[in-house]
Amino acid sequence: MSVLVYIENWNGKFKKSTCELVSYGKRLANGLGGSLTLLSIGRVAEDELKNLGAYGAGKILSAETDAPLDDKAYASLIASAAQNSGATLVVMAHNVTGKALAPRVAVRLNAGLVSAVNGLPVSYQPFVVSKKAFSGKSLMQAEITSDIKVITLSQNTAGIETFAGNAAVETMDASAVTSGINVLSTEVQTGKILLSEADVVVSGGRGMRSADNWKPLEELAGVLGAATACSRPVSDEGWRPHHEHVGQTGKVVAPNLYFALGISGAIQHLAGISSSKVIVAVNKDPEAPIFSAADYGIVGDLQTVLPKMTEAFRKLKASS
Amino acid sequence: MNILVCISNVPDTTTRIKYSADMKSVDYSGVQWIINPWDELALTRAIELKEANPALVQKITVITAGGADAEPTLRKALACGADDAIRVDAAGGDSLFTATQLAHAVKGEPFDVILCGIESSDYNGSAVGGMLAELLDYNSVSAVSSLNLEGNSVKVTREIDGGKQSIETSAPVVLIVQKGIAINPRIPSMRGIMTARTKPLKVVAAAAAAPGSKVVGYQAPPQKSACKMIDPENMDELVHLLHTEARVI
Incomplete structure (x- = not known):
């Protein structure tokens, strides 16, 4: 039972939420008795990738491409990485990107998806996770019954743990990634603390x-x-x-x-x-x-x- | 161009959630049902586009997967301005089940732009839109906060973490929309309510589909301890409590 975590970068850099997601993936892999593989899509320097070793990263697949986020193309890469690494659990952040990609990845892998999970599973066998429902008015426990499972993690619910170990980076071929969308312009606010990342x-x-x-x-x-x-x-x-x-x-x-x-x-x-x-x-x-x-x-x-x-x-x- | 708007039939936002005695299911008795707020914004934008350019947007169809009890919500969408409706006769199930039902009803139908709200206010899954796109093998753009159509070109704004992008794509496409796509949801007029009664509502049989997950049970969220009131003249106490008691600064 190995775990694949998709890690998003922002202009080649990771955020605190990435560290939470990676260390969450490591704890899941330990709970399942399997290994953790990370997948990065885009261009991230090797040092930046290797820094994630402190949060439990072992193998990191780096799919280098300049293609902008295209839901279909990125989801196809993530699903291939999951199949190639033998992952039975795929994990993403419950942010704008995770919401876009996780459902497509789930269909590709014929997997059940539970999104916006709060922290570690309630049980691994059967695989039961907890999440909020009815916009926070209820807590729900759901079992993913398919062989391959996909979850997205609500930010700031699992916390960050550190682990001893080193990460090894492998290149994954991303040359087949084409884009069905054309990004005309991008506006990013600068100098402001992002609402999604703020303590x-x-x-x-x-x-x-x-x-x-x-x-x-x-x-x-x-x-x-x-x-x-x-x-x-x-x-x-x-x-x-x-x-x-x-x-x-x-x-x-x-x-x-x-x-x-x-x-x-x-x-x-x-x-x-x-x-x-x-x-x-x-x-x-x-x-x-x-x-x-x-x-x-x-x-x-x-x-x-x-x-x-x-x-x-x-x-x-x-x-x- | 034909627009399809996917509608989720959800309890009104102010509903107090009740459960069955064994806490394994939600007790929906007495619940007011509404169009999921994000789907309502998607529908509003579709109607605005058709009104602005009826030669370009020929038809707006709304679809839901659910039992006959979901039909009043579809009729409300028709009253707002949709032209016809489809109900896939498949209640319950998870997001994969629902998306499979929608894809089954939509496959081969001439929809150019499919709009889905970014989440539903019941299970907050954010999943059906992306799954439907993958099942249909269409492109998708998520977190869409503005939409314009020009010929076959689809121009959208997509929210990204800390910013936004202007994107051009082409039909057929699934757009997963959020706040900003429309500001105020369309409210049905009396005339709209009258005409909605006779607009076509097609019922499609459910497809064979297996869900990928199931609900095990519910819990009420933990009760917050009582709010500690602080004298407005004593902000040092607030700072002290946040620093030493709550330890958040």
């Missing part, structure tokens, strides 16, 4: 009252090294860009610390934040539903609370 997220709701009031929120985010986010009414009003919208139809986040500032806590918003480890809520309404989801609450006016909060965190950061 701390500072999020504002309608209680922020206007787009002009975001400066103190950004200041708090700056002090904490946090990503900024918002609730749906805020992005619908155009106070903040749509990609910052956290909630059921927006992004689902799982940071260690989430600040809900002036967010009442509609069920759609809670669906996007329920995997956060700790939630701090500030709202002027003591009856706001956000307080039943929060760990720490402050009833007060943001215009006075927020600067004081920022100052207090600044003091801590200065002293540590």
Whole structure:
């Protein structure tokens, strides 16, 4: 029972979430009593690949191509790598790329897929995993019954472990990869902490009252090294860009610390934040539903609370 | 050009989830059913494109896999502006089962653009769209947040981690769409509701298909401990608690 993990790179680099995914793959391989193989598609330097040895990587297949992410072509490569390495379990991140590729890979391998799995399996034999359902309102256990299995891992649910050992890199032929899509342009935000990778997220709701009031929120985010986010009414009003919208139809986040500032806590918003480890809520309404989801609450006016909060965190950061 | 919109029939977002006594299944009694929110946005965009250029977009079809109890949701999609509907008579099963049913009904039919929401609000699987594309051997683009059609060319914006890409592809294609594809979902008009009653709704028999996974059981999510309230004048206490008690900063 060996495991294949698809590792995505961002301009040739891996992220903290990659380390989590690799060390998760290693623990799965140990649980199944098999070996772990990683597959990288794109162009990644050998040193960057070998660094993953610390997280349990043994064999790394590197399929070098300049082709942009094409769902069909990439899925075909991943499925071939799984077949060639004899993998019976294929693992990907539950991010935009994993959501695009895992279903196609599953069909190619005639495999059952359970996506957005929370951490290690409940049992290996039968293979049962746990995930959230109904947008966080329920926890579900599902058994994958097919011979080959595909799962995607919800970020920040398995944690990172380190292992002793070295990774060996092998080249995988990617010359057959063609693309059915034509990428006309790419826009990437620079200098900002990505919402998907952030340990701390500072999020504002309608209680922020206007787009002009975001400066103190950004200041708090700056002090904490946090990503900024918002609730749906805020992005619908155009106070903040749509990609910052956290909630059921927006992004689902799982940071260690989430600040809900002036967010009442509609069920759609809670669906996007329920995997956060700790939630701090500030709202002027003591009856706001956000307080039943929060760990720490402050009833007060943001215009006075927020600067004081920022100052207090600044003091801590200065002293540590 | 013909557009197919895949519809998942899901409990209303505000539904409190109840379970059977043995916690092995969800108790759906009394549930209000809706078009999955992402599928509703996909349908809205399809209708906008047809209204903008009826010569280019000839027909919008909606499809679901489910029992007869899913038909009111299909009728709602027809009331919003879809032209006809297909129900594959196959309830239950996992994403692989559902995708196989849809592919069976769609294979050989002249659909140029197939739209699927990026996830359903019940099992949050994000799987059926990609599986359908693979089963049909079509190209797919996921996380699509804008769509325009020009002749046979399909122009989309795809969200990527921390940014976006502008992409051109060609029909036939499966597009897996997310927020941004349309802003406000279309609400059926009274006239739409009246005409929906007589629009064609075809029922297709289920295909033989094996699921790849099954639900073992459910649990209510762990209860959060009570929220600790902090004096707004004492932000040092908040910082202290986050640092020493929660240990998150």
